[in-house]
Amino acid sequence: MTPDFAQFLAETPEAERTGLVFKLIDQRLQQPIASHRVGEIVVKIGKRAGVVVNKADGKFASAHDLRRAFGTRWAQRVRPAVLKVLMRHSSVQTTESYYVELNAGEVADQLWARWGQEGNKRGNIAPEEAETKKAQ
Numbered sequence: 001m002t003p004d005f006a007q008f009l010a011e012t013p014e015a016e017r018t019g020l021v022f023k024l025i026d027q028r029l030q031q032p033i034a035s036h037r038v039g040e041i042v043v044k045i046g047k048r049a050g051v052v053v054n055k056a057d058g059k060f061a062s063a064h065d066l067r068r069a070f071g072t073r074w075a076q077r078v079r080p081a082v083l084k085v086l087m088r089h090s091s092v093q094t095t096e097s098y099y100v101e102l103n104a105g106e107v108a109d110q111l112w113a114r115w116g117q118e119g120n121k122r123g124n125i126a127p128e129e130a131e132t133k134k135a136q
Contacts, residue, residue, distance in 0.1 A: 002074065002086065039063040068098075075099040 001009075009021070024033040033041070039062065046053075046061030053065050071087050078086070084095040 042066065071095075071099040075101075 009017070020032075024038065025031065026033050042063040043060060046065075049061070051061035053059050053061050067087075071083065074083055074086055080092050080096050080100050083099060084092045087095055087099070089095045
């Protein structure tokens with residue numbers, strides 16, 4: 001469980017911590033919404049809001065896009081093995097092929113950030129620092 005979700009749950013009074021986390025009620029029927037209907041509702045919301053995720057296919061936002069956004073957000077914060085568990089994948093290769101994509105700039109930023117934490121004993125500077133020094 002991610003810390004932000006744990007914090008959200010902790011804000012619920014202890015006496016109310018039973019049953020479903022989100023008790024979704026159908027306003028017309030005044031009954032709980034079946035879990036399989038939630039995805040259909042999210043798609044309807046995506047259509048009404050005009051959130052297009054694939055113009056070529058005319059695909060609107062769905063619950064799977066929310067899942068993908070979660071994975072993408074956490075991919076930059078945790079190791080692939082941790083993300084694998086959060087995403088409930090059976091293989092870390094699945095996680096890596098969909099969520100662990102870094103471009104050259106992101107790789108450089110992470111390398112230089114780590115280098116700075118351990119100390120720069122040779123006087124090397126990060127590329128953006130070099131550009132700043134050139135400009136001065």
